[in-house]
Structure formats: C-alpha cells, structure tokens
Amino acid sequence: MSDILRANLLSPIALAFALGIVTKLIRSEFSLPKDIYTGLSIYLLFALGLKGGVELAHTGLAAIALPASVTLLLGCVTPITAYLVLRRLGRFSSSDSAAVAAHYGSVSAVTFIAAQQFVQAQGLTAEGFMPTLLTLLESPGIHIALAIGAIQRVRNPAGAGIASHAAAHAAAHAAAHAAAAPVRAPANALAPAAATLATASVAAGSVAAASLGAPALGDAPLLGTPASASLPPGGADVPAPPASGVGAGAQSLRHTLHEVLTARTMVLLVGGLLVGYLMGEKGWEQTRPFFDAPFKGALTLFILEMGIVAGSRLGDLKKVGPFLLAFAVLMPIVHGALGVWLGSLAGLSVAGCTVLGTMAASASYIAAPPAVRVQLPEANPTYYLTASLAMTFPFNILFGIPIYYQIAQRVVGH
Numbered sequence: 001m002s003d004i005l006r007a008n009l010l011s012p013i014a015l016a017f018a019l020g021i022v023t024k025l026i027r028s029e030f031s032l033p034k035d036i037y038t039g040l041s042i043y044l045l046f047a048l049g050l051k052g053g054v055e056l057a058h059t060g061l062a063a064i065a066l067p068a069s070v071t072l073l074l075g076c077v078t079p080i081t082a083y084l085v086l087r088r089l090g091r092f093s094s095s096d097s098a099a100v101a102a103h104y105g106s107v108s109a110v111t112f113i114a115a116q117q118f119v120q121a122q123g124l125t126a127e128g129f130m131p132t133l134l135t136l137l138e139s140p141g142i143h144i145a146l147a148i149g150a151i152q153r154v155r156n157p158a159g160a161g162i163a164s165h166a167a168a169h170a171a172a173h174a175a176a177h178a179a180a181a182p183v184r185a186p187a188n189a190l191a192p193a194a195a196t197l198a199t200a201s202v203a204a205g206s207v208a209a210a211s212l213g214a215p216a217l218g219d220a221p222l223l224g225t226p227a228s229a230s231l232p233p234g235g236a237d238v239p240a241p242p243a244s245g246v247g248a249g250a251q252s253l254r255h256t257l258h259e260v261l262t263a264r265t266m267v268l269l270v271g272g273l274l275v276g277y278l279m280g281e282k283g284w285e286q287t288r289p290f291f292d293a294p295f296k297g298a299l300t301l302f303i304l305e306m307g308i309v310a311g312s313r314l315g316d317l318k319k320v321g322p323f324l325l326a327f328a329v330l331m332p333i334v335h336g337a338l339g340v341w342l343g344s345l346a347g348l349s350v351a352g353c354t355v356l357g358t359m360a361a362s363a364s365y366i367a368a369p370p371a372v373r374v375q376l377p378e379a380n381p382t383y384y385l386t387a388s389l390a391m392t393f394p395f396n397i398l399f400g401i402p403i404y405y406q407i408a409q410r411v412v413g414h
Contacts, residue, residue: 020307049272055128079105098149105141336361
C-alpha cells in the first residue's frame, strides 16, 4: 500500500494538484486564464466521451446491462445515505443535508479521469464502457437528494429553514417600519421599550442567521460553525423567502432538470459518446492524434488549476466545523467500498471496480451547485462547496484512489 500511495503522490496529476494548492498558500496571483481553463475542460470531457463511445461500439448491450444497473443503484443509495448521516448524526437542517447529499450522490468527471490514469499507471485497463457509467451516475443522485429536500421542506418548513427565512424577512420589514415611525413615549417608558427592542433584535438576528444557513445561538448542531460564517456581505439585508406553492415547485423542478441535463458536462460527455459510437474505430484513427496523445498533458494543466481553486477554499474549512470535515473524508471511503463491491458483483475487473468505486466516492462540484441553487436556495453554499471541493476532491486525488484500488484487489483478487 505504501508503495502505491507513494507512486500516486509522485504522479504528474498529484504533483500538479499540490502545486496549485501551494500557489494559493503562498498567496500567488497565478492562475490559468479563464478561456484556457474552459477550453481544457471542453477538450477533456469531449475526448473522454469520444473514446468511451468508440469502446462502447465494440461492446454488446449484454455486457453493459449489469454494470449499468449497479451504477444506477449507486446513484440512488449514495444520496440517501449521505442525507441520513448529515441529518441524523450531524443535525444539519434538511435543506443543507439534501444540498450536500446532492453533491455526494453525483460524480466528479475529473476524479473519474484521474482514476483511469491511475489504473493505467498500474498496468491495468478499465472496461471501455466506463464513460457510459459516468454519464449514468451524473444526475440521478442530484434529483433524488433534491426531491428529499423538497419533500422535507413541505412537511417541516422550520426544519428546512423556510419558516425562519420568511420570519426573518417579516421581522426585517417590521423593524424598518418601526424605525421610520416617530416615537413619543414618556421618559419612564424608555427603559422597558429599549429592553424589548434589544430582545427583539437578538431574536431577529438569530432568525436571520438560521435563514441563511447558520445555526442560531443556543441551537448549534455538531458543527462548531460560528453564526457569522454564513452571513452575506453587508449582513444587513435579509433576502425575501423563496417562492412556494405547487406551481412554483413544478416550475423550479423543471428548471433544475433542464439545468442538469443541459449542463456542459452532460452535453460534452453524452455528445462525445454518441459521436464516438457512430464514427467507430475508423473515425477514431483520424482524430486520435489530437484527442489521445495530448490528453495527459491537458489533464495535468487542468488539475493544476483545480488545485488553485481548491486552495482558494481552504479558508472555509474553519467555517464548516469538524463533523462536516470528517464526513467529507469518511463518507467517500464508505461509498467507494460500496462501489467496488457492487462492481465486483457486476463482473468488473480490478481496474473497473477501482474506477466505479472512485465514481461512487467522488462529489460533484460542477453539475450539482447550479441545481441546488435553483431547487434549495436556502441551503448554505459554504457547506456543500467546501466539503466537495476543498476536502473530498483533494482527498480522492491524493489518497482515495489508491485506497479504492487496494479494496478492489482484495474484493476481486489479483
């Protein structure tokens, strides 16, 4: 295990990622230009889909049916387990639990690519249809987690943060009217009035903090999160409560579905799969010089930028508390082991089980955030972005993938 871990830490991907983090730690202003970063992501996703489509053309439907089934099962199980752990053990609100679960129920395409590169470095090759499984795992977990959050919001608005959100808006509105109205009170009434106003201000502040995802004083979950961690810039404005009702919910759900299915990741992966499947080996030979040989170099540059992005969120680690930090490391190992085991039941090789386990262990930070913002606007972005991008992604790149490989070797055999 130590030799495999050392080899992974000294791989170009891990070293580039570490360099990106160091770049932020020394407060360097360096980063890849946005256009180059966007171009690299388009290239990597389309190349991944293209190669997967060519391999899929060589694979019969019978060979992919069982792996596809267990992949969809993973997409259903992982968001539910993540939600239950966060809600029951971490005592997060239902909206925050569902938002984080949506990220951990989906998949990181970059982590998937890193896992494929890792098994290739071990002299192994995963099944050619693995990119197809990647596309299958992209969206079910997001929708299941968001559905759980929406149901819980209807059943228990206070637990989801909706009631407190509306109360904060009403309190702010009342406070504005009270401040505008002239006060004519006798001197002996000023002291009780001031005490009442102070009490109301503290209560309104607690309600506002709760509505923005921060625990109110005396009601903090097992997070160690300061109440000020989630206050927006300016802090004084309380946003209006999110729209409610069947019509608004249906419209929001349709918009979320459209966001996920038309996201860049899905368009490039699914589009690449279709193009690769239709053009076959002959077409692949024509495009191989561009999409094959430069792939590892482009991936290394992209990972460098991802290290910079992850390093920029390291400061948020102290805001989320120890429970979420532990969750961001331990939950991927549980999901990864489950993915490896289900992959072995589906007949995947050691390399295939490693990649599937990595997919189950990864957390989305591209497809999930916009869907969560639309469907669960009251959820705290600090929680789900920090956990997925600043903790789980680096853990998987540096340590997680070798762990899932070791589990696959033990479960499947050499």
